[in-house]
Amino acid sequence: GDHCVGIRGTDIVVLGVEKKSVAKLQEERTVRKICALDDHVCMAFAGLTADARIVINRARVECQSHRLTVEDPVTVEYITRHIATLKQRYTQSNGRRPFGISALIVGFDYDGTPRLYQTDPSGTYHAWKANAIGRSAKTVREFLEKNYTDEAIATDNEAIKLAIKALLEVVQSGGKNIDLAVIRRNQPLKVTSPKSLVV
Amino acid sequence: MGWIEILDRAEVVTDKHHIRGSTGGGEIRRAPNLVPLRITCLPNDQDKMFKLSDKILLLCVGEAGDTVQFAEYIQKNIQLYKMRNGYELSPKAAANFTRKNLADYLRSRTPYHVNLLLAGFDETDGPGLYYMDHLSALAKAPFAAHGYGAYLTLSILDRYYRPDLTRDEAVDLLKKCIEELNKRFILNLPSFSVRLIDKEGIHDLEKLMPVGAK
Numbered sequence: 001g002d003h004c005v006g007i008r009g010t011d012i013v014v015l016g017v018e019k020k021s022v023a024k025l026q027e028e029r030t031v032r033k034i035c036a037l038d039d040h041v042c043m044a045f046a047g048l049t050a051d052a053r054i055v056i057n058r059a060r061v062e063c064q065s066h067r068l069t070v071e072d073p074v075t076v077e078y079i080t081r082h083i084a085t086l087k088q089r090y091t092q093s094n095g096r097r098p099f100g101i102s103a104l105i106v107g108f109d110y111d112g113t114p115r116l117y118q119t120d121p122s123g124t125y126h127a128w129k130a131n132a133i134g135r136s137a138k139t140v141r142e143f144l145e146k147n148y149t150d151e152a153i154a155t156d157n158e159a160i161k162l163a164i165k166a167l168l169e170v171v172q173s174g175g176k177n178i179d180l181a182v183i184r185r186n187q188p189l190k191v192t193s194p195k196s197l198v199v
Numbered sequence: 200m201g202w203i204e205i206l207d208r209a210e211v212v213t214d215k216h217h218i219r220g221s222t223g224g225g226e227i228r229r230a231p232n233l234v235p236l237r238i239t240c241l242p243n244d245q246d247k248m249f250k251l252s253d254k255i256l257l258l259c260v261g262e263a264g265d266t267v268q269f270a271e272y273i274q275k276n277i278q279l280y281k282m283r284n285g286y287e288l289s290p291k292a293a294a295n296f297t298r299k300n301l302a303d304y305l306r307s308r309t310p311y312h313v314n315l316l317l318a319g320f321d322e323t324d325g326p327g328l329y330y331m332d333h334l335s336a337l338a339k340a341p342f343a344a345h346g347y348g349a350y351l352t353l354s355i356l357d358r359y360y361r362p363d364l365t366r367d368e369a370v371d372l373l374k375k376c377i378e379e380l381n382k383r384f385i386l387n388l389p390s391f392s393v394r395l396i397d398k399e400g401i402h403d404l405e406k407l408m409p410v411g412a413k
Contacts, residue, residue: 036282036285037282038282057283060279060282060283061279063282064275064276064278064279064282065275067275067278068271068272068275
């Protein structure tokens, strides 16, 4: 599917997605690949958009349900585990097919720690410092392995730049096909396009 | 807790409109902070107002336990709507959603015995106040009150409310209501918390403590 990259900085988490160019008559806004799950958590996915809608909806309900019963916002690990468990259930019984998406889930726990997790259709999840999903994820990941250093994520802007550079490895036609989502500690999700950033 | 408990449900809301608002409009709500029990007083720091969203407040009183359960349930569902759709429910929609929930539970084995006031500011419609009771009635009103205190305060509001009250005039009207309760209401209500909603959102005003109340 389309490419996504996620970077965990020190005070910021960044998600970048490739925006497939839309047909001339199509309204651009209807294809949203980065979704807020709660005020402090968001996710991007690669794969079947329709499957993603279901997973995202279940995650959003779980975020509020958790707040209702426990009076605390979810930790990023908790909601990732919830999504992964959901995916796993569909691999094992009742003749259903698995969800055809990999997801990158980012956010801040309420103690202020930034987190990045990745899930795949099998239902496994791992924490990452930086990762990519999608068709040529390997290329992007290799770029990140070479370029993810402490200096590269030293400031918020540097982390954003790294995400953009990583995506540009595989995205054709450059900046206008990239959507960025940024969460800073204690601030809500901000979805932007690269040209509106002061970098 | 019988009739004494009714006391802490005496609350008053004033709604003021500002048409063509460059100053915008808003509404003020207040709820008493004390639970008297026979002749002793239990200080009650439970906040009866629940923030449903940035510009909507729900004041929920009634059966102990039911109030918090119901209000928090509505609160989380309003937030879920925001997450799913990217924008918040309008006050009118939120009020109707709340009423529908109340109505559905009313004829179940587990009805919620709560009385509600929902106040919110809508970008297009301006400020709005919605009165709901435990039988799931819903009415949009310029001012409202629940509890025994309502018998006293509604007449004050009837007499002095005008649709074009300014913010300060509305606070004064609220003070008038509290004075009246202080004078004629059998139970002692020493302090009230007050909140205001306008186009900027929800603001906490200073607590009102009628003179002579202990």
